[in-house]
Amino acid sequence: MPIHSSRRALRRLVATAVATGTTALLCAVPAAAAHPADPAPAAAPAHAQAPDTSRFKGVNWADPRDNYADDPVVLSGLSLSDGYATTYTKAHRIIAAFRANLGADTVRLPINPYTVNGPYWHAYRAVIDAATAQGFQVIVSYWEGTGARKDGLIDDTAAFWRMWTTVTRTYTGNHRVYFEPMNEPHGYTPGQWADIAAQWLHTFPAVPRDRIFVSGSGYNDSVVSVCADPRLKGTYLSLHHYGFWGTHTYDEWTADLKQRLGDCAGRTVADEFGSSMTTGLDYDQPADGNNEVAFLQADTDVFRALHMGAVYWPGLRTGDTYSLESLTGSPDAPWLTTNNPSGADRLAWAWGRGKPATESAR
Template identity: 45%
Template sequence: MGIRNYVWITGLILALSGCTKEAPEVSQSVSTEQAVHPLIAGINWADARDNFVDGWVIPSGLDAGDDYASVATKSNALYNGVISNLPGVNAIRLPINPPSVTERWRTAYQATIDQALNKKLKVVLSCWESSATKDGKIDNLDAFWQMWTIVINKYGQQSDVYIEVINEPYGYSLTQLSTIYEQFLARFPNLPRNRILLSGTGYSEDVNGVGADVRFKDCLLALHNYAFWNTRTQSEWEANWQTRYGAYAARTIVTEFGAGMTTGKNYTGAGGNDNEVAYMVGSTNVFRNTNLSSVYWPGIRDGDSYSLLNKSGTGTGITFSVTNPSGVARVRFGWGY
């Protein structure tokens, strides 16, 4: 990864003020010294197959045959690389599903959580559905409740573990989704509400409906938005984000956003007519100006052109390189740096 020292990073960040025609307005209103850092500033660590899998989710760098000690060793090295290459990162979002929690993989996989906590990273655990159905709904409700019962019994009292109930529940109407969330809160009454993330409707793309429900007033809200959904100018992307979180910015965590990082685009240069550049600049402007928590998709995932970090090696010999320093600079700018 290309970020090797603070001086180099500082040069990138200071350069942001002159990068695009619209960027100076942001840098004038919020300087690096004035920045307020959000609750969660993180990345996703994802399965190379994507997190929609039949069976265990196995994030890139782990193997199905690993035991707890092996996963702990690999996770420790990985988090060291993440922290050194992404200064200011404070959270990791990890996928789970019922097979990963109710079968033997759980014993090994929980080392990813434990090692993150040892590194003082916050952990967001989010439930993915399988690839077999992939209809935006919970595959098996009984297995879903069993999974969360096990997880919450283990980590429910860990103040740095956040629970994202369902990833991208696009198969449900607002009423149906709200019913599931109400059932979740009833089943786990002792889980602090300010560590529960309720995804917005659609592909977690609008939190206004869930946010307005008084039953969930003490819960956080999970929001996703991607440039491949539409083409907009930088200012249009900024306005679009604001419509998606509405009056609920203080409760919203953007648990996924991302753009191509291995394509050589300059996210601190002139945006021109490039939709991804407009998206990244506009998105991170919004995050910074509203102190909106954000988790980039993905920080680490083998073979993903959106990945911020390229991983090589295994075990304690794992190393990282930055796929796009300008992309890292924009992500960190959104975190308030």
């Protein structure tokens, strides 16, 4: 999730210019990834259709830098200097707060090669372990770096495959961990991105297909093309949707979302969507022309009606006005407080609980 409209709008303008000439590099999978040194378990059967996605009731937990980093990602409330035990203690409390405050059962976490291929991986694993120990489902997603590399392309293909070899070896045996090969692959054409996703499936056949999230094309903004590709059958699809992409009424936002889903809602989890949570907006009241309120009410109504999984951006990210939660307590014993109860209401509504916004909001 970029810092919001200005940055994402700029990258949309350049996406087409950088979308060519890349698949040959990506097909050069290093031997360590294609043929792991450790014996791989037998490939799990691919399901014809991923199960009902509504069981993913989650939030994103993010680095204050928006997860784009040329060094390890360090989630809000954690520290690069902390070892496994301290990271586990902090993560355990924050995950528990997501459940206590919001009723979440899923968390989406970023990774990059700096995190996994270096010394911080030992400590970062504590976040995943603390979440799964509490029964949470964890979606692990690759994010690209910053600067000139922030182009919607895999930064370093050798490091990318090495990273995923390590992550899949570590967590394929944990049924609560899910793998999203890349976040927002907007530097590729839809066809190029489908080729890369298919390459990922071929490289890691031991990962069950119903534990894989294939991002939609572009900024994860449409799942239509990946849904139609038979090579990706049986996987989940991930969609991103944001109100700063335009200015619309409730009905127009509903139509916009459904167009991006096509007939693939049954496989799709919205693993990023959000609105301002620190500016005092009331999402339980009529929109009265407010684009953010209309957007969030439309999205949460559609997710509920279509029984879709919904993972809010972000549950926690320091400095992000969209953050639904903020850190409280001491740094060594963190807890969370909810920034906008009406936003939490809308998220609960998307998850099949709670109450709708007032009738006059429609």
